[in-house]
Each structure stands twice: as C-alpha cells, then as structure tokens.
Amino acid sequence: MYKSWGWSNVRERKEEDEERGEKEWGEDTAVISPQDPTLLIGSSLQATCSVHGDTPGATAEGLYWTLNGRRLPPELSRMLNASTMALALANLNGSRQQSGDNLVCHARDGSILAGSCLYVGLPPEKPFNISCWSRNMKDLTCRWTPGTHGETFLHTNYSLKYKLRWYGQDNTCEEYHTVGPHSCHIPKDLALFTPYEIWVEATNRLGSARSDVLTLDILDVVTTDPPPDVHVSRVGGLEDQLSVRWVSPPALKDFLFQAKYQIRYRVEDSVDWKVVDDVSNQTSCRLAGLKPGTVYFVQVRCNPFGIYGSKKAGIWSEWSHPTAASTPRSERPGPGGGACEPRGGEPSSGPVRRELKQFLGWLKKHAYCSNLSFRLYDQWRAWMQKSHKTRNQVLPDKL
Amino acid sequence: MSRREGSLEDPQADSSASPLPHLEAKIQQTHSLARLLTKYAEQLLQEYVQHQGDPFGLPGFSPPRLPVADLSDPAPGHAGLPVPERLRLDAAALAALPPLLDVVRRLQGELNPLALRLLGRLEDAARQVRALGAAVEAVLAALGAESRGPRPEPAAAAVAAATASAGVFPAKVLGFRVCGLYLEWVSRTEADLGQLAPGGPA
Numbered sequence: 001m002y003k004s005w006g007w008s009n010v011r012e013r014k015e016e017d018e019e020r021g022e023k024e025w026g027e028d029t030a031v032i033s034p035q036d037p038t039l040l041i042g043s044s045l046q047a048t049c050s051v052h053g054d055t056p057g058a059t060a061e062g063l064y065w066t067l068n069g070r071r072l073p074p075e076l077s078r079m080l081n082a083s084t085m086a087l088a089l090a091n092l093n094g095s096r097q098q099s100g101d102n103l104v105c106h107a108r109d110g111s112i113l114a115g116s117c118l119y120v121g122l123p124p125e126k127p128f129n130i131s132c133w134s135r136n137m138k139d140l141t142c143r144w145t146p147g148t149h150g151e152t153f154l155h156t157n158y159s160l161k162y163k164l165r166w167y168g169q170d171n172t173c174e175e176y177h178t179v180g181p182h183s184c185h186i187p188k189d190l191a192l193f194t195p196y197e198i199w200v201e202a203t204n205r206l207g208s209a210r211s212d213v214l215t216l217d218i219l220d221v222v223t224t225d226p227p228p229d230v231h232v233s234r235v236g237g238l239e240d241q242l243s244v245r246w247v248s249p250p251a252l253k254d255f256l257f258q259a260k261y262q263i264r265y266r267v268e269d270s271v272d273w274k275v276v277d278d279v280s281n282q283t284s285c286r287l288a289g290l291k292p293g294t295v296y297f298v299q300v301r302c303n304p305f306g307i308y309g310s311k312k313a314g315i316w317s318e319w320s321h322p323t324a325a326s327t328p329r330s331e332r333p334g335p336g337g338g339a340c341e342p343r344g345g346e347p348s349s350g351p352v353r354r355e356l357k358q359f360l361g362w363l364k365k366h367a368y369c370s371n372l373s374f375r376l377y378d379q380w381r382a383w384m385q386k387s388h389k390t391r392n393q394v395l396p397d398k399l
Numbered sequence: 400m401s402r403r404e405g406s407l408e409d410p411q412a413d414s415s416a417s418p419l420p421h422l423e424a425k426i427q428q429t430h431s432l433a434r435l436l437t438k439y440a441e442q443l444l445q446e447y448v449q450h451q452g453d454p455f456g457l458p459g460f461s462p463p464r465l466p467v468a469d470l471s472d473p474a475p476g477h478a479g480l481p482v483p484e485r486l487r488l489d490a491a492a493l494a495a496l497p498p499l500l501d502v503v504r505r506l507q508g509e510l511n512p513l514a515l516r517l518l519g520r521l522e523d524a525a526r527q528v529r530a531l532g533a534a535v536e537a538v539l540a541a542l543g544a545e546s547r548g549p550r551p552e553p554a555a556a557a558v559a560a561a562t563a564s565a566g567v568f569p570a571k572v573l574g575f576r577v578c579g580l581y582l583e584w585v586s587r588t589e590a591d592l593g594q595l596a597p598g599g600p601a
Contacts, residue, residue, distance in 0.1 A: 029463065035566045069453030069460075097452040097509040099566055104454065112462050115568030155512060 006368050030113035032105055038119040038205040040155065041084070045089045048080065048107035049114060060085040062108030066119075068101050092120045094153030121153035123207030126199040127182075130214045133221045133315050136251040137307075140186045140218060141179060144211065156204040160184040164217060165195040190309070220312035224249045224304050227261065227283075227317075232325035233381050234300045239292035239330040245284045246300050249317065258306035263287070268295035268324070292330035299323040422541050423596075429534040430596045433589035436527050440582035443520045447578045451571045452512045455487055462572045469495040470580055473587050482594050483544035486535055489588040490575060493532030500525040503574040510567065535588060538595075 030051045039045060051060055063085040065072040072087065080086045085105070095101045100117030107113050125147025132142040143162055160173035173184035190196075196218070200211040227246040235241040244263060247253075261279040265287060266272055279285050290296065299319040307314065448456040470492060477485060506522035511517060541544050 036568075066454065067468055069457050097450065098513065099571065100566060102452055102454060102571070104568075115572070117567035117571070378460075 030115040036117050047087045048083045066104045095120045098155045122208045124202035125155045126209045127211040133223050134218045143183045154204040159201045163200045191318045219310045222304050223315035224252045227300045230320045230323045231333040232323045239328045240290045242287045260303040265298045340389045426595045430592040434584040444515045444578045450514045487592045490535045492584040496528045497525040499577045503577050506570045
C-alpha cells in the first residue's frame with residue numbers, strides 16, 4: 001500500500017523500529033560535543049559522545065561513530081569514562097555537502113543516539129576580475145571570479161556592493177545569478193556621467209574577503225541589442241556578392257553617431273566564420289568574393305562606441321539571429337571568399353582587381369559620382385561574365 | 400451507491416435528490432489529487448535526503464523518531480476504522496502538515512540556501528497539502544461526516560524554535576521526519592479515498 005521511494009518502505013521501517021523498541025529522541029539519549037563545529041581543512045577534531053546517565057543501562061560501552069554514514073575505525077575512539085566515548089579525527093577533508101558532514105554517535109545496536117554536523121572548509125579568497133556592462137544605459141550587470149581556488153567546501157555568500165564615488169551610501173545588489181553563478185543585476189536607478197565604485201564581498205563560516213574596487217562610468221560600459229531586421233540579398237546577377245542591410249538597434253538609435261558594426265558570415269555547412277571588421281557607422285555592406293551557388297549565413301553586431309562622448313571602446317552586442325541567402329549559380333568556379341571591402345594582398349585579388357579597387361577608392365574620395373562608378377563597375381562585371389559564357393559556347397565548336 | 404466496505408450510506412439521506420454523480424466526481428477528483436501528491440511526496444523525500452548527505456539517503460536509515468507537535472504517524476489500527484473516521488484523521492493530519500513543511504523550508508533555507516529545487520518543492524508541498532486537506536474536508540461535508548470540534552492551534556513555531564536551538568543534525572532529522580509523515584499521510588489518504596472512489600474495493 002505504501003509506495004517505496006527507492007530504498008526503504010516507510011511502513012516496514014516503522015514496524016522494525018517498534019520491534020527494536022526504538023526510543024524517541026529527546027533529552028534521554030546522548031549529546032555530542034562540540035555541536036556543529038567549523039574547522040579548517042586539514043585540522044583535527046576531538047569530539048565526545050556522552051550518554052545521559054539517568055537512562056537505565058546507559059553506558060558508553062559499545063558506542064561507535066559514523067561520519068557521513070561510514071563507520072569510523074575503532075582505533076579512533078576510546079572510552080573516557082563509563083558514559084563518554086571520545087573520538088579523534090585528524091587531517092579533515094573538506095565537507096562533502098554544504099549542510100555539513102554528519103557525525104553520528106550510535107548505540108551498540110546501531111540506533112542513533114546523537115548527531116553533530118561538521119563544517120570543514122576554507123575561508124573565502126578575494127574575488128577578482130569584476131566586469132560590468134550596461135544594456136542601453138538602463139541597468140548594470142556584473143560578473144566576477146570567486147577566487148583562485150574557488151571551492152571553499154562551505155556555503156560562501158557573495159555580495160556585490162556599489163556606491164557613487166563622490167557621495168552616496170553603500171548599496172547592495174539583490175538580483176543574483178542572472179548570467180552565471182557569480183553575477184548580479186542592478187535593474188534601475190543608475191546615474192550617468194558620474195563614476196561608480198563596485199566591489200564584491202565574500203563571507204562564509206571561516207571568514208570574509210573583499211575584492212578590489214572597480215571604478216567605472218555607466219557610459220563607458222554600454223552595450224546594446226543586436227541590430228534588428230538584418231536582410232541579406234543578391235546583388236543582381238553577380239554570383240560572388242551578397243548585400244547585407246540592417247537597422248540601428250532601436251533602443252540607442254538616436255545616440256549611435258559613431259557606432260561600429262561587425263559582420264560575420266559562413267558557408268552553410270561550415271563552422272568557420274569570416275569576420276568583416278570596421279563597418280563604421282553605416283547600415284549596409286556588400287560581401288564580395290563569395291562562392292557562386294552557395295548558401296551563406298550572416299550575422300551582424302553593434303558596438304555603441306562613443307556614446308555621449310565616451311572615449312572607451314564600448315561593448316559589442318550579441319550577434320543578430322542568422323540570416324541566410326544564396327549567391328547565384330555559375331558554371332565557372334568562383335573565388336574562395338572575400339570581405340565586405342576586399343583588402344589588398346588577398347590571394348583571390350589579382351593585380352587588375354587591386355588597381356581597380358585603388359582607383360575606385362580614389363574616386364570615392366574625390367569624385368561626385370562615386371556611386372555611379374560602383375554601378376558602372378557592377379554592370380561591367382555582369383557584362384564580363386556574360387561574354388565569358390558566350391566565348392565558352394563558341395569554344396567547343398572550335399575544338 | 401453500491402454497498403462497499405465501510406459504506407457511507409446514510410439512511411436519512413434523500414435518495415431521490417441526485418448529488419451522487421457530483422459526489423462521486425468529487426471523490427474521484429480528490430483521490431486523483433492524493434495519488435499525484437503521493438508521487439510528489441516521494442520525490443520530495445528523495446530530494447531532501449540528497450541534500451542532507453549520508454546517512455540520510457542510505458537504505459535502512461532510521462533516525463530517532465522525534466516527537467512532532469500536532470502530528471503522529473497513522474495508528475496501526477487506522478485501516479480498520481470506518482471510512483469517515485479514517486478520512487477525519489486524514490484531514491486532521493493534512494491540516495497539521497503545512498506549518499510543519501513551512502518550518503522545514505525555513506530551516507533548509509539556512510542549511511541549504513542554494514538547493515532551490517528542494518526549497519521550491521517544500522513550498523509547493525505546503526500549498527498542495529492544504530488543497531488536498533480542503534478537498535477531503537469537502538468530501539466529508541458532502542457525506543455529512545465533517546470533523547468534530549475545533550482543531551488545536553498549530554505548534555509549528557514552537558517546533559521551529561526548539562529545533563533551531565538543538566543543532567543542525569536535529570534540524571535535518573526533523574525535516575526527514577516531516578517529509579516522511581507527509582508521504583505517509585498523503586499515501587494513507589489516497590488509500591482511504593480509494594475505498595470510496597467508483598470501482599473501489601467492494
């Protein structure tokens with residue numbers, strides 16, 4: 001009738017207890033000293049189990065100890081007197097569970113007389129490597145590393161504190177574990193244009209430690225959302241190019257005068273991304289030197305550099321969701337891949353292409369019709385491809 | 400209603416009114432709830448012992464049976480009582496459990512503050528057993544067999560204070576005991592309601 005939970009049936013155990021004449025626990029049994037001690041790893045412990053003398057037959061004869069359910073060797077115990085059994089443990093290991101190791105004193109028949117929980121561990125080390133970022137200047141999230149060794153074997157409480165540098169009281173962050181076990185999120189009421197001091201305090205039963213103070217201005221650690229509405233499309237019939245367009249992240253779009261963007265793209269069945277850097281302050285880009293007839297995945301991210309005049313680098317957003325598009329098919333093998341603005345020295349760029357690029361770069365700076373130049377270039381390339389196909393059609397006849 | 404062992408037929412009931420289908424549905428529903436909570440209680444106990452460390456999770460672990468205010472194990476003769484009486488005892492136990500589960504939750508909040516799933520289960524258990532207790536009371540009321548007399552004020556606060564001062568190991572044992580009692584009583588309630596549910600033992 002009673003269901004087992006995997007190791008013992010409640011009703012069966014009750015009946016065994018009653019057969020054994022199990023006593024109810026209370027003041028009539030025994031007491032372990034010390035109760036719930038806290039100890040450093042590697043230290044020793046002397047404990048005693050004293051049976052209450054007013055219980056008939058109460059004696060320390062036959063008592064034994066277990067630690068976390070394992071019986072301890074008898075040579076570690078000795079009787080101090082008729083009612084007290086002593087235990088000596090040396091070189092203690094770190095506690096197996098944060099609620100404490102269970103040191104239990106048993107009567108000869110195995111019944112539990114008393115228990116004490118040992119807390120064996122290390123004091124916390126100084127937390128370090130605090131890093132923080134603000135999403136759209138509205139909040140602040142910080143992460144830290146707990147200490148060079150990390151594991152203290154004791155429950156260690158970490159508290160992120162912050163205050164305005166020149167005035168104000170200490171505040172304590174309240175939303176923990178937002179981006180990992182050692183992180184905290186401050187959702188609101190943050191000032192701009194004034195530095196904050198931020199630090200982490202670690203406390204456990206064996207002591208406390210405090211990190212160095214990090215000083216920052218919210219504006220220097222701003223990140224934002226990935227650019228929305230990323231569209232990737234073909235460039236007419238050009239088989240080695242794709243056009244990428246996106247929108248400035250809306251939360252900061254009125255402030256992103258100097259924003260930087262990065263694009264990365266990869267072939268559908270590859271894990272290797274190619275990154276296009278330095279896409280400054282524009283919301284479109286053309287990828288060139290791609291393989292014809294190939295599906296590409298493209299992502300874009302934004303760095304709100306220079307927001308409100310901040311001189312700091314800013315923090316890159318997450319990548320946008322991948323957007324896919326394919327280049328038109330071609331009968332002739334295409335180049336291996338390229339970048340938004342092909343750089344000099346790329347193996348796929350021949351000398352003619354390099355010179356043309358330089359010419360177009362000069363035109364962009366000095367000519368009013370630079371856009372026209374690019375359009376003319378594209379038309380010229382399309383014409384070149386078409387005429388190449390025509391020559392190929394002719395060639396077999398000649399053979 | 401067909402005759403069953405411990406039948407609840409009341410000769411004074413108006414058999415021409417038909418609350419029967421509604422009552423049977425209520426019993427069935429409460430029985431299903433008790434079955435679900437029995438499963439949850441097993442899971443709670445498993446989760447609990449994991450966080451206390453051995454010997455709590457070891458087969459044959461048998462700590463001293465700490466007296467728990469307001470609540471004891473089902474008596475050996477419980478199954479031999481008439482069903483209404485069994486259900487009254489079930490309801491009384493279910494009413495005593497929530498404050499004790501709250502005490503255990505508070506103690507575990509200090510001993511195992513990072514054991515969020517355990518703490519969540521303890522909080523859910525208190526809420527769920529309250530609901531089951533209310534459902535059993537409703538069945539008793541529908542059967543005209545409500546609990547007799549007022550219940551004593553829960554002494555959970557006293558339990559908490561006494562345990563906190565006794566040390567960590569007694570606190571762990573108390574939680575083990577309360578989780579065990581929770582499992583026993585919801586399991587007992589499931590069995591007792593099963594006697595009444597349609598298709599129950601004749």
